[in-house]
Amino acid sequence: VRRTAALIAGAGPAGCAAAIVLARGGIPPLLVERSEGPRDVVCGGFLGWDALAALRRLDIDAQALGAQPITRLRLVTARAHFEAPLPHPAAGLSRRTLDAALQEAATAAGAELLRGRTIRAAEPETRRLRLEDGEEMEGEALLIATGKHELRGAERGIGLADAPLGLRASMAGGRDLAGTIELHLFDGGYSGALLQEDGTANLCLSVSRARLKKAGGVEPLLAALAQELPALGRRLDGGALTPWSAVAGVPYGWRAQGTVPGIFRVGDQAAVIASLAGDGVAIALESGTAAAEALLAGHDASAFQTDFSNRARRPLRVAEALRHAAEHAGPRALLMPVLGLFPGLAPIAARLTRIAG
Numbered sequence: 001v002r003r004t005a006a007l008i009a010g011a012g013p014a015g016c017a018a019a020i021v022l023a024r025g026g027i028p029p030l031l032v033e034r035s036e037g038p039r040d041v042v043c044g045g046f047l048g049w050d051a052l053a054a055l056r057r058l059d060i061d062a063q064a065l066g067a068q069p070i071t072r073l074r075l076v077t078a079r080a081h082f083e084a085p086l087p088h089p090a091a092g093l094s095r096r097t098l099d100a101a102l103q104e105a106a107t108a109a110g111a112e113l114l115r116g117r118t119i120r121a122a123e124p125e126t127r128r129l130r131l132e133d134g135e136e137m138e139g140e141a142l143l144i145a146t147g148k149h150e151l152r153g154a155e156r157g158i159g160l161a162d163a164p165l166g167l168r169a170s171m172a173g174g175r176d177l178a179g180t181i182e183l184h185l186f187d188g189g190y191s192g193a194l195l196q197e198d199g200t201a202n203l204c205l206s207v208s209r210a211r212l213k214k215a216g217g218v219e220p221l222l223a224a225l226a227q228e229l230p231a232l233g234r235r236l237d238g239g240a241l242t243p244w245s246a247v248a249g250v251p252y253g254w255r256a257q258g259t260v261p262g263i264f265r266v267g268d269q270a271a272v273i274a275s276l277a278g279d280g281v282a283i284a285l286e287s288g289t290a291a292a293e294a295l296l297a298g299h300d301a302s303a304f305q306t307d308f309s310n311r312a313r314r315p316l317r318v319a320e321a322l323r324h325a326a327e328h329a330g331p332r333a334l335l336m337p338v339l340g341l342f343p344g345l346a347p348i349a350a351r352l353t354r355i356a357g
């Protein structure tokens with residue numbers, strides 16, 4: 001068994017933020033990641049001002065990575081269209097680029113990154129990880145940062161069978177999206193589009209199981225949505241699309257309200273915000289940073305977990321209320337005229353769904 005002071009399962013934004021802070025604080029951690037190298041992730045690629053600030057604190061300049069500035073929100077439904085400025089500048093950046101930069105910063109700070117290594121199970125009592133290749137590792141502290149994916153032995157205890165599904169593809173020719181995050185709202189979900197650093201559009205979609213089942217699969221769902229929302233149909237027809245990648249079982253609104261000694265849950269393992277709020281990466285960076293700071297200060301894991309759960313309560317609740325309004329025809333029909341009359345509500349909602357600021 002390999003032993004280390006801090007062991008981190010998963011090198012997404014949460015695991016990397018924790019690794020950077022720990023390494024800089026004098027506890028270089030061991031980071032275990034199953035992907036072999038840079039890869040696309042099911043994510044909208046939206047970085048709010050809180051995510052950009054969290055990245056700056058880690059000395060990562062999103063603009064230098066090519067992040068495209070976003071200053072406006074566009075909401076589109078079958079019948080209406082609404083646009084408003086965001087309260088602060090945001091940005092669009094692919095997760096391929098962002099995660100690679102975070103991993104590079106973690107190793108540059110002194111963390112050891114084991115790539116292409118899949119964790120088969122965790123043993124929380126001993127803070128041990130068992131890898132698929134048979135190796136075992138044990139940390140004085142174990143940070144669980146495996147994101148949407150459950151880690152066997154350390155499951156979050158949530159029923160995921162009915163949780164929504166996320167989809168992502170990129171599309172050639174996204175220049176007309178410059179400066180804007182575009183959200184198309186429909187029964188059971190939404191689709192988001194933005195311009196990313198290579199000039200392509202990042203398209204993502206979140207859809208309830210019921211809606212997907214009713215449509216009979218991803219392709220018939222996209223065809224039905226293109227009929228229902230002509231603007232989304234035009235967007236999907238606007239250029240060559242890569243194949244869609246999917247992730248199942250995203251438990252929006254869930255927060256870890258407790259933990260066991262020595263186990264810190266970070267990122268989607270700590271709190272899962274409705275993706276239409278575009279704050280999951282900020283939550284990942286903030287929770288990873290806060291867990292590492294707690295560990296460096298000698299605080300116990302449960303104090304961190306309770307504290308972070310309290311911080312995440314308001315953004316998660318506001319995001320759930322917005323998701324509910326956006327996904328159901330009745331509230332959605334009210335939402336658009338209300339926003340038309342009181343456009344200042346949109347930036348307020350955007351602010352209330354941030355983990356910081």
Ligand SMILES: Cc1cc2nc3c(=O)[nH]c(=O)nc-3n(C[C@H](O)[C@H](O)[C@H](O)COP(=O)(O)OP(=O)(O)OC[C@H]3O[C@@H](n4cnc5c(N)ncnc54)[C@H](O)[C@@H]3O)c2cc1C
Nearest residue numbers: 010012013014034044045046119147166267268280281284
């Ligand atoms: C459709 C959709 C759109 C979204 N759009 C946005 C958006 O625009 N902006 C935003 O801020 N958030 C968005 N989110 C949320 C955001 O993607 C997540 O909140 C964020 O990725 C969480 O980061 P993380 O580090 O916790 O987990 P992840 O990013 O999921 O990283 C987890 C890492 O752990 C690794 N891993 C997992 N299991 C194992 C294992 N067994 N062994 C080894 N390694 C493992 C994975 O390979 C991965 O690298 C969206 C989510 C969805 C579903």
